[in-house]
Each structure stands twice: as structure tokens, then as C-alpha cells.
Amino acid sequence: xxxxxxxxxxxxxxxxxxxxxxxxxxxxxxxxxxxxxxxxxxxxxxxxxxxxxxxxxxxxxxxxxxxxxxxxxxxxxxxxxxxxxxxxxxxxxxxxxxxxxxxxxxxxxxxxxxxxxxxxxxxxxxxxxxxxxxxxxxxxxxxxxxxxxxxxxxxxxxxxxxxxxxxxxxxxxxxxxxxxxxxxxxxxxxxxxxx
Amino acid sequence: xxxxxxxxxxxxxxxxxxxxxxxxxxxxxxxxxxxxxxxxxxxxxxxxxxxxxxxxxxxxxxxxxxxxxxxxxxxxxxxxxxxxxxxxxxxxxxxxxxxxxxxxxxxxxxxxxxxxxxxxxxxxxxxxxxxxxxxxxxxxxxxxxxx
Numbered sequence: 394x395x396x397x398x399x400x401x402x403x404x405x406x407x408x409x410x411x412x413x414x415x416x417x418x419x420x421x422x423x424x425x426x427x428x429x430x431x432x433x434x435x436x437x438x439x440x441x442x443x444x445x446x447x448x449x450x451x452x453x454x455x456x457x458x459x460x461x462x463x464x465x466x467x468x469x470x471x472x473x474x475x476x477x478x479x480x481x482x483x484x485x486x487x488x489x490x491x492x493x494x495x496x497x498x499x500x501x502x503x504x505x506x507x508x509x510x511x512x513x514x515x516x517x518x519x520x521x522x523x524x525x526x527x528x529x530x531x532x533x534x535x536x537x538x539x540x541x542x543x544x545x546x547x548x549x550x551x552x553x554x555x556x557x558x559x560x561x562x563x564x565x566x567x568x569x570x571x572x573x574x575x576x577x578x579x580x581x582x583x584x585x586x587x588x
Numbered sequence: 589x590x591x592x593x594x595x596x597x598x599x600x601x602x603x604x605x606x607x608x609x610x611x612x613x614x615x616x617x618x619x620x621x622x623x624x625x626x627x628x629x630x631x632x633x634x635x636x637x638x639x640x641x642x643x644x645x646x647x648x649x650x651x652x653x654x655x656x657x658x659x660x661x662x663x664x665x666x667x668x669x670x671x672x673x674x675x676x677x678x679x680x681x682x683x684x685x686x687x688x689x690x691x692x693x694x695x696x697x698x699x700x701x702x703x704x705x706x707x708x709x710x711x712x713x714x715x716x717x718x719x720x721x722x723x724x725x726x727x728x729x730x731x732x733x734x735x
Contacts, residue, residue: 444734447734448659448698448700451696451698452695452696452697452698453695453696484700484703489700489702489703490700491659491686491697491698491699491700491703492697492698493694493695493696493697493698494694494695494696495692495693495694495695496693496694496695499693502691502692505692506687506689506692507686508686508687509684509685509686509687509704510672510684510685510686510687510717511682511683511684512672512682512683512684512685512715512717513682513683514642514644514645514646514649514651514676514681514682514683514713514715515644515645515646516646517646517647517648517649517715517716517717517718519672519717521687563717564718565718569689582689582690582691583689584670584689584690584717
């Protein structure tokens with residue numbers, strides 16, 4: 394009898410472990426609690442030009458608009474999407490927006506990078522010119538690892554970061570990294586999608 | 589028998605109708621503009637599209653023709669490789685755009701021309717960014733023009 398109970402308990406534990414593992418694997422595409430981006434101020438839709446309002450509607454950014462921050466005259470926005478997801482856009486303080494909406498069924502990443510690159514179309518070599526984007530609460534520094542493996546960082550102010558006027562060669566060693574206040578690496582993404 | 593007053597009224601109504609139709613056409617054009625699909629839905633990889641598909645470009649680069657495009661747009665569907673979306677600027681012959689490392693799950697993403705090029709007459713472009721694991725992104729790329 395006691396032996397049966399032990400076997401049942403063991404079987405239950407195995408089932409629980411397997412179920413957890415399956416959930417973890419499947420969870421790669423499931424939605425978890427979004428990371429907080431607590432900085433920012435609401436901006437009325439009417440503050441934007443008709444062209445920007447049309448752009449926001451086109452991408453599905455139909456909800457409340459929050460300006461997460463402003464750096465070097467460039468504004469970063471978070472907008473609720475029509476399907477309860479999150480949209481992110483950037484532009485000048487006066488508008489001229491670019492951006493898109495994340496798949497509402499997927500997790501919002503801790504770093505939404507919007508860096509600008511220049512690529513030579515003849516050979517696909519590329520350089521990162523502006524390191525910029527938004528980072529969740531608790532991230533104090535975001536960096537780019539160039540083709541030589543050198544890390545270039547810039548501080549996060551509020552929830553935004555921006556460092557322009559650069560010309561860092563990109564390559565297979567390139568990586569996006571984010572750090573907390575203690576200097577711990579809390580987010581990284583390699584070029585090519587290999588973390 | 590139509591009187592002079594009737595004819596005048598009809599003429600006015602006709603003019604109003606023409607003006608209303610023109611205004612509606614203008615409003616619809618301004619709202620929707622035109623969209624040119626130049627890639628996909630298809631896999632964007634290091635080898636697809638092949639070299640020269642976008643004239644003057646190596647493989648992995650797709651582009652529209654030259655025009656006063658307002659937005660370079662991509663409708664991303666799946667994949668996990670690094671890529672860029674933007675414009676092949678006439679001013680310097682380089683592709684300027686936003687870098688997507690591969691972890692993002694943006695759906696439709698629009699890039700405004702003036703953020704990336706100094707003049708309006710450019711190509712919209714999308715390109716695989718080499719490095720790391722050579723995977724793909726399955727997407728459609730479009731060039732948008734608004735009157």
C-alpha cells in the first residue's frame with residue numbers, strides 16, 4: 394500500500410514536470426505579463442497631423458497614446474492597439490511618425506529597439522548609426538556589440554535611450570544588450586536571432 | 589416643358605454633383621493612397637531574393653522602383669532572422685532603415701521617408717541582415733504613396 398502511494402506520488406511528480414516543460418516550450422509564443430514602461434505622458438490623438446493619425450490607424454494603433462520620452466528632439470511613443478496589444482512609434486516632437494504594433498498574442502519584449510542602420514546594397518555590409526529605442530523599468534543601460542566585439546552603451550532615461558551620430562560596423566558578432574542598475578546583463582539578442 | 593428656372597436648377601445640381609464627386613475622390617485618395625507590393629509574401633533570406641533582383645543589389649535585398657514613396661512598409665508574418673526595412677536613398681545610394689534584430693513580433697510596420705532620406709525620390713527596400721544563424725523572415729514588403 395505504501396509502495397503504491399509512493400509510485401502514485403512519483404508518477405504525479407513526473408506528470409507535473411512534463412506538463413511544466415511542455416508549457417515552458419509552448420510558452421515561447423504565449424503571452425506573459427508585459428514589462429512595465431511607467432514613464433511618459435498621455436498625448437491626445439489630435440496633437441498629431443492628419444497624416445500621422447492616418448498612419449496610426451493604418452497600423453492598428455487606435456488606443457491611448459503615451460509619449461514615453463524625448464531625447465535629442467526625437468520622441469518615443471507607446472500606443473494601445475485595436476486588438477489589445479502594444480504599438481511603438483518614434484518621430485519628431487511634432488510628429489512624422491514611424492512604427493508598428495506587436496502581435497497581441499506574443500510577449501512584449503523588455504527592450505523595443507528602433508535603431509537605425511545604413512546598408513550598402515551592393516554587398517549588404519551595414520553600420521549602426523543610431524542606437525535608440527525604449528526599455529522597460531529597471532533597465533539603465535542599452536548597448537550594441539559591433540562586428541569587432543566592442544560594446545557601445547548609452548544610458549536609459551525614463552524608458553528611452555538614444556545615441557546618434559555613430560558608425561559602428563555590424564557583423565555576425567553584433568548583439569543588442571541591456572543592463573540593470575547593478576550592471577547585470579538582463580537582455581541580449583544576437584544578430585541573426587540567435588540569443 | 590422645362591422652364592428656364594428648371595434648367596438653371598438642374599445645371600446647379602449637376603455642378604454640385606461634379607464638385608462632390610471630385611471632393612470624395614480626393615478624400616478617398618488622400619485616405620488610402622496607393623500601395624505597391626514589391627516582395628512577398630515570401631521568405632527573406634541571405635539568398636532570397638537572388639542577386640540582381642533588386643537592380644544593383646546583392647542577394648537578400650528586395651526593392652521597389654524609384655518614386656516619391658511616403659512610407660516603406662512591411663507586413664511581417666514569421667521568422668527569426670535580422671533584417672532592415674527602409675529606403676534606398678537616391679542621395680547616397682545606400683539603404684537607410686530600421687534594424688529588426690529578429691526577436692520582435694511587429695506586424696505591419698511603417699517607415700516614413702523623411703526620417704531616412706534627404707530627398708523624397710527613393711526606392712522602398714527591405715533586406716536580410718547577415719550574421720548569426722542564417723534563418724529567414726516571412727513577410728510582404730510594400731511601398732506606399734499618398735497624394
